[in-house]
Amino acid sequence: MSDSISELTTQIQTFVDARDWRKFHNAKDLSVAISAEAGELMQHFVWQQEEQIERRLEAHREEIASEIADVAILLFEFADNLGYNLGDVMQAKIAHNDIRYPVDKSRGNNLKYSEL
Amino acid sequence: MSDSISELTTQIQTFVDARDWRKFHNAKDLSVAISAEAGELMQHFVWQQEEQIERRLEAHREEIASEIADVAILLFEFADNLGYNLGDVMQAKIAHNDIRYPVDKSRGNNLKYSEL
Amino acid sequence: MSDSISELTTQIQTFVDARDWRKFHNAKDLSVAISAEAGELMQHFVWQQEEQIERRLEAHREEIASEIADVAILLFEFADNLGYNLGDVMQAKIAHNDIRYPVDKSRGNNLKYSEL
């Protein structure tokens, strides 16, 4: 089932272990790979003006999905390698953001919590 | 349940909508934010030598979890906004990588599929 | 004289050598540091709307200068370490772009050379 973070993570680790790649996937190199893939995802939007973005998203639908998957796959593996439960870590951060960005102060503006 | 991508995504979109932030979260700005957060995650490992990384991971365990969560939260929202099912997209990419990186050719080396 | 790439590069290498840092500054770690610093520079503009950017530039004038300097200092060192003459490499690229982006086809649009 592809909605389960833990099952996807198991698939990813099975892929990695079948290739004996764990030795390459130390925390530093994983963080570098995640940043590089996030850069590739962003490449699709460099210099794009607002009115061009919709067309871009349609014309490059497959590549963009593929870049998002690249970042996500590495991120799931990274969290697992470090012994985090990704879903728990995300929920903790959402809860934290809920406090840092109170609805009444944040509504409709893009100020950082430190500027609220 | 924090293991479900779709339930976490619903939590994230509820958070965003409560603040009326969808208007800021266009595809370009989301890709930029994802890349910036991935850069923050990588910052923890800049200049770190192999033997320093373990200590770093322990000393900054909370911040690193928080950076991973930041990337993941934005990525889940991004995929959802573009109408992708993140889990499906990930599974398709894992299957694609399985073909691009045959176990017998990839085992124990870090060559790109184009170099195999 | 601070307008000379070679003199600034000498200053940077003198700084690095005085601290015996060349052993840390291998090509991979330098490229990672450059990307991380470029990410910090970009952080200033994440989520910023067009009409907010001017104010941002004024309010954070010193930090932004400092981030630009960080990227430039690492880039000058990187080019020098790899045995490139940065100025020559830049001029060669400008000349190359001049051909890839003919004025009559590129004027006023932001298409990539591959789309012209």
Add this chain to the structure above:
Amino acid sequence: MSDSISELTTQIQTFVDARDWRKFHNAKDLSVAISAEAGELMQHFVWQQEEQIERRLEAHREEIASEIADVAILLFEFADNLGYNLGDVMQAKIAHNDIRYPVDKSRGNNLKYSEL
């Protein structure tokens, strides 16, 4: 003369103005482009082990030079657009680092100034 930051900057701005691209080159989009190009530069070293880097540098000498040039060209333009003198800004930062990283405390270690 390609050793002069100001002369290279003039060449870059002449290139940009001939194409009427200044309207696309706002501070945010420039910072995004710089980060994306720095990511491309880093791509050359993702997953590379220490013993592979030398070979990589030789085999991809032209592309790496080209990526360095891309980052530098955008950075020179960015500094100029914001009214900074890049050389001055770099010298000021080198001087600042000289204080933050005293030779006797920094020699041979890679600690951040905040950890010294």
